[in-house]
């Protein structure tokens with residue numbers, strides 16, 4: 367391990383949070399965790415009260431005025447959800463709540479129920495009014511869920527806060543959503559970020575990504591899932607069907623400057639699959655990705671912004 371590293375941990379947003387600094391600064395760490403907590407309080411849909419929940423509670427009844435931060439993040443989520451063939455849909459809430467994957471009471475819902483809940487997931491039925499920062503869900507029962515974007519946004523907020531505090535080298539991991547500042551001292555090749563072996567033990571890695579000042583976000587089907595009838599039912603849903611996305615992918619990792627982009631792109635690329643995803647990335651010079659597939663391949667898009675060191679040779683690495 368790097369000399370002089372100080373690690374601070376917490377559990378927030380239902381996720382293990384890890385902060386690495388190169389000064390022993392518990393006060394700064396406390397401020398970072400407070401910032402995350404404050405953001406969680408705005409965005410969570412896992413409690414009865416938050417700004418996002420107040421929008422959900424008023425669905426089909428009236429618009430709700432929200433804070434600047436919440437309006438800004440909802441606006442981004444809305445725009446991404448309206449992209450052609452987008453696998454990202456921030457009105458997926460009724461589906462997420464019904465499946466309860468990662469929570470008590472998880473179950474495969476009856477197909478007719480999924481079909482009727484899908485009618486409540488049309489992002490065109492969200493009315494955003496920048497003039498008064500209000501959000502209106504037009505149908506009763508509609509629910510916003512920012513689970514696929516909020517951690518990325520919050521990781522960027524933490525990075526900006528640390529920079530403001532004069533920190534030049536740090537890492538924040540919000541449970542699979544990593545954002546970094548600089549490189550660790552005496553390690554010019556950057557931060558080593560482990561790529562987990564899907565369904566493996568916590569310490570089993572396919573390899574290590576080396577990045578400097580970049581965000582690394584992974585979405586996988588092996589973190590939140592349950593098994594039933596020989597199938598893995600995981601938490602990334604196909605907005606067209608209301609069932610977990612079912613393709614060749616086990617995970618997608620995105621390397622980008624902003625963690626919000628990493629969070630958005632992992633979901634978009636998950637929906638595209640490998641070949642379409644690689645073609646899409648060819649036009650996105652600032653975004654790199656690593657796809658991990660069921661047939662044991664690790665596929666890197668042209669790695670401009672990272673170096674990948676393979677550790678598990680049972681998997682085939684290709685570019």
Ligand code: FAD
Nearest residue numbers: 379380406409410412453454455513514516585601602603
């Ligand atoms: P990503 O792949 O980035 O996103 C998957 C998540 O996005 C799903 O869990 C779902 O919420 C949503 N989603 C699914 N399909 C789609 C789709 N097609 N388009 C758009 N969104 C989709 N977990 C707990 O166990 N307890 C908590 O109290 C809790 N509180 C949280 C509070 C906040 C503010 C946030 C951001 C997350 C919280 N979580 C909590 C975790 C949350 O439930 C999700 O599991 C987590 O955000 C998923 O992150 P990911 O990076 O693993 O997955």
Ligand code: MG
Nearest residue numbers: 514517543629
């Ligand atoms: Mg995420």
Ligand code: MG
Nearest residue numbers: 514629630633
């Ligand atoms: Mg995401």
